[in-house]
Amino acid sequence: MNQSAAVIQGAPKREETTTYKILFIIGLCHLLNDSIQAVIPAMFPVLEKSMGLSFTQLGLIAFSLNIVSSIMQPVIGMMADRKPMPFALPIGLTFTLFGILGLGFAPSFEWIIVSVLLVGLGSAIFHPEGSRVAYMAAGPRRGLAQSIYQVGGNTGSALAPLITALILVPLGQRGASLFTIAAAIAVGLLSYIAIWYSRRIIWTKGPSKAKKSKVPVNNAVSKAVKISLLLILFLIFARSWYTSGITNYYAFYAIDQYALTIRESQMFLFAFLVAGALGTFSGGPLADRFGKKNIIFFSMLGAAPISAVTPFVPAAAAFILLAISGFILMLSFSVTVVYAQELIPGKIGTMAGLTVGFAFGMGALGSIGLGYLADVIGLPLTIILTGFLPFLGVLALFLPSDKKLASWYN
Structure with a gap:
């Protein structure tokens, strides 16, 4: 968090206290937000049957969902670094509430968009x-705070297959409107968070001298920072396209390949996403011990051989391999965010918005790109090719080490 924009009020002793109540509430809100968002790709098998949509149209739906986050998150992150917006939290979830209500009753493809x-x-x-709230409530335990916040979101995403199996399959499209209840709960909780948040910040103008001193002035370092940031974004691209292929289209592949029902196919995605949530929670502590660069490298290349062979094994083995690859691949999720934040100190919101927003954007492009590819060359070959994307993780070798990164600003 840019302390020039917001300073936590209160006695010094209180500033050092981790506010677990707020962390668990914001983590729960993250779960509710991402579970609502996950309803949309979870509905793909239902919409494909009820509306006769093509894979390209399904990709356009996912693209529309994610491209807004891709564009807006960095912008909002930069704005929040300058001037935090506590009540933007419940306002944002109000947009979500109306969106999920509209999805449940949308009569056409255009209204779905x-x-x-x-x-x-x-x-x-x-x-x-939400990330800023976790930072403010963290006290001295920022790694733990971000883990609680991030695992809430990934757990929400992991609920998508269960949502499909238990709600959307029996109730159809109208079942999505039930999630207005979850959105309303989130709006109420975030209103409480916003009041807490607004009481603990004061507004100031301009960047502090301390933050200015951390901006690299050496041209060689500046160039290296830019190259490293581009590498991080490219690694996010590879990870996002692979996860987009699995979450949006693997259910169709499993139905065709293994003769499964829609409900049964969702259990494969559930295994992948739950394991991914566990990987997200584990990545931060492992990075603290073994280094951020090492975990990013291991996360990508460690998952690569598993993802490559998954399409060629029987159903039971595929279920296990999907879980393993999901855990390993998502070890890097929060680590890439922290790595980017350390590349450019003092821009917590901007780097979080850029990296997470870029992941959404690449997921959006992956959805439409892989959907079009599936229509052109067939879904089985598309899934096979998607499995080779994590091999691009070899580029993590060219990232500067954690020690080198620290030396740039000392």
């Missing part, structure tokens, strides 16, 4: 300020 744009906008507003 409008609805998911509203959900995407709400998510874009929530994430940067």
Whole structure:
């Protein structure tokens, strides 16, 4: 968090206290937000049957959902670094509420697009300020605080297959409207958070001298920072395209390949996403011990051989391999965010918005790109090719080490 924009009020002793109540509430809100967002790709098998949509149209729906977050998150992150916006949190979830309500009753493809744009906008507003709340409530335990916050979101995403199996399959499209209840609960909780948040900040103008002193002035270092940031974004691209392929299209592949029902196919995605949530929670502590660069490198290349062979094994083995690859691949999720924040100190919201927003954007492009590819060359070959994307993780070798990164600013 840029301390020139917001300073936590209160006695010094209180500043050092981790506010677990706020952390658990914001983590729960992250779960609710991301579970609502996950309803949209979870509905793909239902929409494909009820509306006769093509893979390209399904990709356009996912693109519409994620591209808003991709564009808006960095912008909101930069704005929040200058002037935090506590009540943007409940306002954002109100957009989501109307979006999910519209999705449940959308009569056509065009109305679905409008609805998911509203959900995407709400998510874009929530994430940067939600991350800032976790920072403010962290006290001395910032790693733990971010883990609680991030695992809430990934757990929400992991609920998508269960949502499909238990709600959307029996109730159909209208079942999505039930999630307005979750959105309303989140709005109420975030209103409480916003009041807590607004009481603990004061507004100031301009960047502090301390933050200015951390901006690199050496041209060689500046160039290296830019190259490293581009590498991080490219690694996020590879990870996002792979996860987009699995979450949006693997259910169709499993149905065709293993003769599964929609409900059964969702259990494969559930295994992948739950393991991914565990990986996200584990990545931070492992990075503290073994180094951020090492975990990013291991996360990508460690998952690569598993993801490559998954399409060629029987159903039981595929279920296990999906869980393993999800855990390993998502070890880097929060680590890439922290790495980017350390590349450019003092821009907590901007770097969080850029990296997470870029992940949404690449997921959006992956959805439409892989959907079009599936229509052209067939879904089985598309899934096979997608499995080779994590091999691009070899580029993590060219990232500066954690020690070198620290030396740039000391």
